[in-house]
Amino acid sequence: MKQNLIEIAYLVSAIMFIYGLKRLQSPATARKGNQLAALGMLVAVVATLFLHQILTPIQMITGVVIGSGIGALLAKRVEMTGMPELVAAFNGFGGIASALVAGAEIAKILAEVSSGGLAEPLDGVDAVTISLSILIGMVTFTGSFVAFGKLSERISGNPMSFPGMRFLTLLFVAAAIGAIAWMTMNMDAIGGTGLVLTPMVEAGIVIAIAGALLGILLVIPIGGADMPVVVALLNSYSGMAAAATGFVLDNTALIVSGALVGASGLILTNIMCEAMNRSLFNVLVGGFGGDAGSGSGPSASSEGLTVNSTSADDVAILLSYANKVIFVPGYGMAVAQAQHAVRELAEELAKKDVEVKFAVHPVAGRMPGHMNVLLAEANVPYDQLFEMDEINAEFETTDVAVVIGANDVVNPAARHDKASPIYGMPILNVDQASTAIVLKRSMRPGYAGVDNELFYKPNTQMLFGDAKESIVKVTNEVKAL
Amino acid sequence: MLDNLIIFILASIIGSEVISKVPQTLHTPLMSGSNAISGITIVGALVVAGMVDDPWAVYVGVAALIFATINVVGGFMVTDRMLQMFKKKE
Numbered sequence: 001m002k003q004n005l006i007e008i009a010y011l012v013s014a015i016m017f018i019y020g021l022k023r024l025q026s027p028a029t030a031r032k033g034n035q036l037a038a039l040g041m042l043v044a045v046v047a048t049l050f051l052h053q054i055l056t057p058i059q060m061i062t063g064v065v066i067g068s069g070i071g072a073l074l075a076k077r078v079e080m081t082g083m084p085e086l087v088a089a090f091n092g093f094g095g096i097a098s099a100l101v102a103g104a105e106i107a108k109i110l111a112e113v114s115s116g117g118l119a120e121p122l123d124g125v126d127a128v129t130i131s132l133s134i135l136i137g138m139v140t141f142t143g144s145f146v147a148f149g150k151l152s153e154r155i156s157g158n159p160m161s162f163p164g165m166r167f168l169t170l171l172f173v174a175a176a177i178g179a180i181a182w183m184t185m186n187m188d189a190i191g192g193t194g195l196v197l198t199p200m201v202e203a204g205i206v207i208a209i210a211g212a213l214l215g216i217l218l219v220i221p222i223g224g225a226d227m228p229v230v231v232a233l234l235n236s237y238s239g240m241a242a243a244a245t246g247f248v249l250d251n252t253a254l255i256v257s258g259a260l261v262g263a264s265g266l267i268l269t270n271i272m273c274e275a276m277n278r279s280l281f282n283v284l285v286g287g288f289g290g291d292a293g294s295g296s297g298p299s300a301s302s303e304g305l306t307v308n309s310t311s312a313d314d315v316a317i318l319l320s321y322a323n324k325v326i327f328v329p330g331y332g333m334a335v336a337q338a339q340h341a342v343r344e345l346a347e348e349l350a351k352k353d354v355e356v357k358f359a360v361h362p363v364a365g366r367m368p369g370h371m372n373v374l375l376a377e378a379n380v381p382y383d384q385l386f387e388m389d390e391i392n393a394e395f396e397t398t399d400v401a402v403v404i405g406a407n408d409v410v411n412p413a414a415r416h417d418k419a420s421p422i423y424g425m426p427i428l429n430v431d432q433a434s435t436a437i438v439l440k441r442s443m444r445p446g447y448a449g450v451d452n453e454l455f456y457k458p459n460t461q462m463l464f465g466d467a468k469e470s471i472v473k474v475t476n477e478v479k480a481l
Numbered sequence: 482m483l484d485n486l487i488i489f490i491l492a493s494i495i496g497s498e499v500i501s502k503v504p505q506t507l508h509t510p511l512m513s514g515s516n517a518i519s520g521i522t523i524v525g526a527l528v529v530a531g532m533v534d535d536p537w538a539v540y541v542g543v544a545a546l547i548f549a550t551i552n553v554v555g556g557f558m559v560t561d562r563m564l565q566m567f568k569k570k571e
Contacts, residue, residue: 018496024510027506041557054527235516247485253524261496383569
């Protein structure tokens with residue numbers, strides 16, 4: 001009876017997760033959706049606590065209180081610009097939790113054996129599920145924290161590799177597979193005697209170490225520009241890890257939720273890859289793109305070309321007398337914390353009957369949808385934000401396109417220059433606007449380390465300086481007009 | 482085992498259908514929210530650590546519980562914080 005009640009509670013929470021995610025299909029219902037999913041989680045936790053025979057409730061409640069405190073603190077204190085690294089860190093915590101649950105399951109099996117036999121006989125399937133849960137969990141854990149380090153610039157965003165790295169990766173994969181096989185074979189050999197369980201612990205440790213090293217090796221060769229893909233992929237892994245743990249424990253709640261998250265992460269990964277015209281394999285092999293800071297000025301191809309530099313007053317006049325203006329934000333806007341200033345400028349222009357829109361490229365920022373969150377924080381209404389496919393046709397009829405800290409996603413070379421590393425990547429057609437204004441600190445190349453031919457076009461004007469200061473100046477000029 | 486596999490595959494299909502319709506605007510909250518859902522491991526930690534009175538199972542399980550709870554509570558809270566900022570033009 002109790003077992004049935006638990007299963008029903010898990011079914012209820014699974015349904016709440018699915019409908020919660022469904023409400024994320026529109027910004028109007030999204031908040032309710034997230035709350036519904038949170039409530040679903042509460043149902044699952046409460047049902048587990050009260051319906052299972054929890055023998056150590058004090059320890060369990062202490063664990064929940066500590067975790068809640070840390071989680072709440074992190075969630076409250078994070079800046080919206082720091083969201084990518086926070087999500088990466090949370091992914092990592094999810095991964096290590098899955099690995100530890102599988103580890104605790106091993107401890108539980110050992111305890112049962114030493115206290116006179118197992119409740120249920122074990123077979124090879126149990127060994128494989130436990131092993132996979134540890135492996136995926138550890139890969140997610142270390143991979144996420146390397147991503148966290150790169151995103152928060154605690155470690156270099158440049159792709160890192162060394163001779164023999166591929167070989168080392170293969171070696172660790174082989175070690176993990178070997179350990180899984182070792183554990184499986186010894187599970188078969190238990191046969192009720194329970195004397196050969198130490199190989200299970202040994203194999204578990206080998207798998208954990210191999211997984212941890214694999215996670216690091218898989219993320220360090222990936223460059224900063226590809227981080228949105230990695231974060232999405234690790235999100236998928238954290239779901240897979242939860243599902244794998246569900247297989248270990250025979251727990252439907254974990255399997256369903258894990259599958260939902262796994263699917264979500266994979267879809268986002270796919271969207272990101274398409275938006276960069278790269279295959280997932282190509283991203284994972286790595287070596288593409290480094291820190292914006294590593295560039296040494298315009299490359300050889302742009303020598304001899306000149307750029308048009310403009311001033312805040314001229315930009316203000318241009319914007320004030322335009323019919324239609326499209327803002328194109330990029331990560332540079334976030335770095336300069338210019339989103340509030342941009343919103344103020346947009347409002348001033350709207351007062352002068354200028355039609356204002358925002359065009360957001362799918363990979364602008366450091367994670368999927370990052371720009372949208374920053375603009376929402378600055379109170380830009382979401383019905384002014386447009387996706388690339390919705391707005392690209394409109395640049396031809398736009399008077400001024402204002403590029404704020406975006407670079408590679410507006411580089412026309414992606415359309416025609418087969419030699420360019422970003423060739424084939426869908427871009428925002430900023431160059432088709434009557435005038436393109438590019439706000440930039442200097443002529444340094446973007447995150448992908450590629451020079452941008454947009455800057456040298458005759459209808460492009462560069463407004464050099466800190467994006468926030470420039471926008472404030474322009475806004476003041478617009479007000480004065 | 483086969484039952485679990487069936488559940489897993491069906492849930493993946495539902496997940497793909499629901500999530501592929503989420504607009505780009507909400508991709509960051511989708512990631513942090515779904516990430517919080519993956520903290521369902523919290524249930525696994527409770528089950529495995531709470532049901533055996535073996536010290537090691539409890540130590541490892543409580544560690545898992547703490548990490549999973551950070552994931553769940555932090556994930557849902559930060560998603561809520563983000564979503565309340567999404568406003569329509571008044």
